[in-house]
Amino acid sequence: MALPILNKTFSPVSWFLLLIVLQQFSQINVASSSGGSLEYFSVRDNHFEGQILKSLRNCTSLVRIRVERNQFIGNMSEDFGIYPSLKLLHLCSNKFQGPISSNLGKCPQLGTLKIAGNDIDGMIPPEIGNSTQLHELDLSSNHLIGEIPLELGKLSSLNRLMLNGNKLSGLVPLELGSLTELEYLDLSENRFSKLVPENLGHWLKLHYLNLSNNEFSQGIPVELGDLVQLSALDLSRNMFREEVPSQIGKLETLEKLNISHNNLSGSLPRAFEEMHGLSCIDISHNEFCGPIPNSQAFRNASIEALQGNKGLCGNISGLQPCKTVTITSGKHRKGWIIFIEVVFPVAGAVAISMVVALRILVLFRKRKRDSDEQQRSANNGGFFGVLVLEIFKGKHPKEFLSSFSTLSPNRIIELHDMLDQRLPCPSLEIKDKLISIMEVAFSCLHVNPESRPTMQYVSQLLSK
Numbered sequence: 001m002a003l004p005i006l007n008k009t010f011s012p013v014s015w016f017l018l019l020i021v022l023q024q025f026s027q028i029n030v031a032s033s034s035g036g037s038l039e040y041f042s043v044r045d046n047h048f049e050g051q052i053l054k055s056l057r058n059c060t061s062l063v064r065i066r067v068e069r070n071q072f073i074g075n076m077s078e079d080f081g082i083y084p085s086l087k088l089l090h091l092c093s094n095k096f097q098g099p100i101s102s103n104l105g106k107c108p109q110l111g112t113l114k115i116a117g118n119d120i121d122g123m124i125p126p127e128i129g130n131s132t133q134l135h136e137l138d139l140s141s142n143h144l145i146g147e148i149p150l151e152l153g154k155l156s157s158l159n160r161l162m163l164n165g166n167k168l169s170g171l172v173p174l175e176l177g178s179l180t181e182l183e184y185l186d187l188s189e190n191r192f193s194k195l196v197p198e199n200l201g202h203w204l205k206l207h208y209l210n211l212s213n214n215e216f217s218q219g220i221p222v223e224l225g226d227l228v229q230l231s232a233l234d235l236s237r238n239m240f241r242e243e244v245p246s247q248i249g250k251l252e253t254l255e256k257l258n259i260s261h262n263n264l265s266g267s268l269p270r271a272f273e274e275m276h277g278l279s280c281i282d283i284s285h286n287e288f289c290g291p292i293p294n295s296q297a298f299r300n301a302s303i304e305a306l307q308g309n310k311g312l313c314g315n316i317s318g319l320q321p322c323k324t325v326t327i328t329s330g331k332h333r334k335g336w337i338i339f340i341e342v343v344f345p346v347a348g349a350v351a352i353s354m355v356v357a358l359r360i361l362v363l364f365r366k367r368k369r370d371s372d373e374q375q376r377s378a379n380n381g382g383f384f385g386v387l388v389l390e391i392f393k394g395k396h397p398k399e400f401l402s403s404f405s406t407l408s409p410n411r412i413i414e415l416h417d418m419l420d421q422r423l424p425c426p427s428l429e430i431k432d433k434l435i436s437i438m439e440v441a442f443s444c445l446h447v448n449p450e451s452r453p454t455m456q457y458v459s460q461l462l463s464k
C-alpha cells in the first residue's frame with residue numbers, strides 16, 4: 001500500500017514506529033492503493049500529518065482504523081469512504097474538519113466511533129442511527145451544532161455516548177430514553193435546555209451522567225432517582241431550580257454528586273442521609289438554606305463545596321450553627337396532644353405565606369384588646385399557639401408534636417424543622433423573630449389552661 005504520509009516529515013521516533021506498523025502490514029498482506037485486503041491500520045500516537053482519510057478512502061476492506069493523536073488533516077465528509085466491514089474508527093485528537101460523513105451509516109459493522117478533539121462541525125447526521133452495532137460513540141470536543149437526531153435512539157447497543165464540548169442545543173430527545181444499555185452519558189458543555197423526564201426512566205444501567213455546563217432551567221426531574229446504578233452525577237453550572245427532590249435518596253450507590261452553580265433552593269432533603277455511597281459532594285452557589293444533612297459526605301465536605309448559598313447551617317467549620325427553638329413546658333407532653341385534638345380537631349394543611357402569618361398575629365392582638373375575660377384569653381392563647389405552629393409549619397402540628405416520643409423538660413428543636421419547607425428561607429433577623437414567636441406559641445400549648453399565658457401577655461411579648 002502506498003502511504004502518502006511517507007512524503008511528509010516526521011520525527012525519528014515516528015519512523016521507528018512506522019516500521020513496526022509496516023512490519024505488521026506485511027504480516028497481514030498489505031493491499032495496493034486500489035483497494036484489496038488491508039484490514040488493520042494503526043499509526044496512533046505519532047506526529048504524522050497529511051490527508052490520511054483520502055489515502056484510505058479506497059481500502060474498503062478495512063476493519064480497524066486507528067490514527068488517533070497525530071496531526072492529520074482533511075475534510076471528513078469528503079474523504080471518508082464506505083467500509084462495509086469497519087468495526088472501529090478512532091480519529092481522536094487530530095485536525096480533521098468538515099461535517100461528520102454520512103457514509104458512517106453505511107458501515108453496518110461499526111461498533112466504536114471516536115472522533116473527539118477535532119474541528120468537526122455541522123450537525124450530527126441522522127444516518128448514524130443506521131450503525132446499529134455502535135456501542136461507543138464519542139463526538140466530544142468538536143464544533144457540532146443543532147439538536148441530537150432522534151435516530152440516535154435506534155442505537156440500542158450503545159454503552160457509552162460522549163457528546164460533551166460541542167454547541168449542541170435544544171431538548172435531549174425522548175428517543176434517547178430507549179438506549180437501555182447506556183452506562184456512560186456525557187452531554188456536558190453544550191447548550192441543551194431541556195431534559196424530558198421520560199428520557200431517564202430506562203437508563204437503568206447508567207453509572208455516569210454529566211449534564212454540567214448547559215442551559216437546563218427546569219426542576220431536577222424526580223425520575224433521576226430511578227437511575228439506581230449511578231455512581232457519578234454532575235448537574236453543575238446550569239439553571240436547575242426549585243428543590244432537590246427527595247427521590248435522590250434512592251441513589252444509594254452514588255459516590256460523586258455535583259449540583260453546584262445552579263438556582264436550586266429550599267432545604268436539602270433528609271434523604272441524603274440514606275445515600276451511604278456518597279463520598280464527594282458539591283452544592284455550592286445555589287440558594288439552599290437550612291441544616292446540612294447528617295452524613296459523612298457532608299461532614300467531610302470542604303467549605304468551598306458548601307459556600308455561596310443562602311443560609312446553610314450545621315456543625316461544620318465555616319458554617320453558622322443551626323438556630324434552635326427551646327420548649328420549656330415539656331412535662332405535659334400527652335397533655336399537649338390531647339389539647340390539640342380538642343381545640344383544633346379539623347385543620348387541613350394550609351400553605352400560608354409569612355405575610356398572612358403576620359397579618360393574623362396583628363389580628364389576634366387587636367381582637368385581644370376587645371376582650372377582658374380572663375378565661376377566654378387563656379383559650380385564645382391555646383388556639384393562638386396551634387395556629388402559629390400550623391401557619392409556620394404549613395400543616396397542623398398534631399402529627400409533628402406526637403412524633404416526640406420522649407420529651408425532656410427542655411426540648412430543643414431545630415428551627416428549620418418547624419417551618420414550612422415550601423417557603424423561601426427566612427433571613428437571620430426574621431429567624432430570631434420566628435424563634436421568639438414560636439417559643440411563645442409552645443408555651444400556649446400547655447395542657448392546663450391556667451399555665452398558658454394570657455393573650456394579653458402574648459400580645460405584650462409580640463409587640464416588643
Ligand SMILES: *[C@@H]1O[C@H](CO)[C@@H](O)[C@H](O)[C@H]1NC(C)=O
Nearest residue numbers: 033034035054055056057058
Ligand atoms: C479510488 O478509486 C477510484 C476508482 O475506483 C479512483 O478514481 C481514485 O483515484 C482512487 N483514490 C485514491 C486516493 O486512490
Ligand SMILES: *[C@@H]1O[C@H](CO)[C@@H](O)[C@H](O)[C@H]1NC(C)=O
Nearest residue numbers: 074075076077078097098099
Ligand atoms: C468539507 O466538505 C463539505 C462537503 O463538500 C463542505 O460543505 C465543507 O465546506 C467542507 N469543509 C471544510 C472545512 O473544508
Ligand SMILES: *[C@@H]1O[C@H](CO)[C@@H](O)[C@H](O)[C@H]1NC(C)=O
Nearest residue numbers: 105106126127128129130151
Ligand atoms: C439510513 O438512515 C437514513 C436516515 O435516517 C434513512 O433514510 C436510510 O434509509 C437509512 N439507510 C439504510 C441503508 O438503512
Ligand SMILES: *[C@@H]1O[C@H](CO)[C@@H](O)[C@H](O)[C@H]1NC(C)=O
Nearest residue numbers: 188189210212213232234256
Ligand atoms: C463533567 O464535565 C465537566 C466538563 O464539562 C468536567 O469538568 C467535570 O469534571 C465532569 N464531571 C465529572 C463528575 O466527571
Ligand SMILES: *[C@@H]1O[C@H](CO)[C@@H](O)[C@H](O)[C@H]1NC(C)=O
Nearest residue numbers: 212236237258260261281282
Ligand atoms: C463541581 O462543578 C464545578 C463547576 O462545574 C467545579 O468548579 C467544581 O470543581 C466541581 N466540584 C467538584 C468537587 O468536583
Ligand SMILES: *[C@@H]1O[C@H](CO)[C@@H](O)[C@H](O)[C@H]1NC(C)=O
Nearest residue numbers: 239241242262263264265287
Ligand atoms: C432563580 O429562581 C428564582 C425563582 O425561584 C427566580 O426568581 C430567579 O430569577 C432565578 N435566578 C436566576 C439567576 O435565574
Ligand SMILES: *[C@@H]1O[C@H](CO)[C@@H](O)[C@H](O)[C@H]1NC(C)=O
Nearest residue numbers: 278279280296297299300301
Ligand atoms: C473524607 O475526606 C478525606 C480527604 O479529604 C478522604 O480521604 C476520605 O476518604 C473522606 N471520607 C469520606 C467518608 O468521604
Ligand SMILES: *[C@@H]1O[C@H](CO)[C@@H](O)[C@H](O)[C@H]1NC(C)=O
Nearest residue numbers: 299300314315316317321322
Ligand atoms: C460538632 O462536631 C464535633 C466533631 O466534628 C463534635 O465533637 C461535637 O460534639 C459536635 N457538636 C454538636 C453540637 O453536635
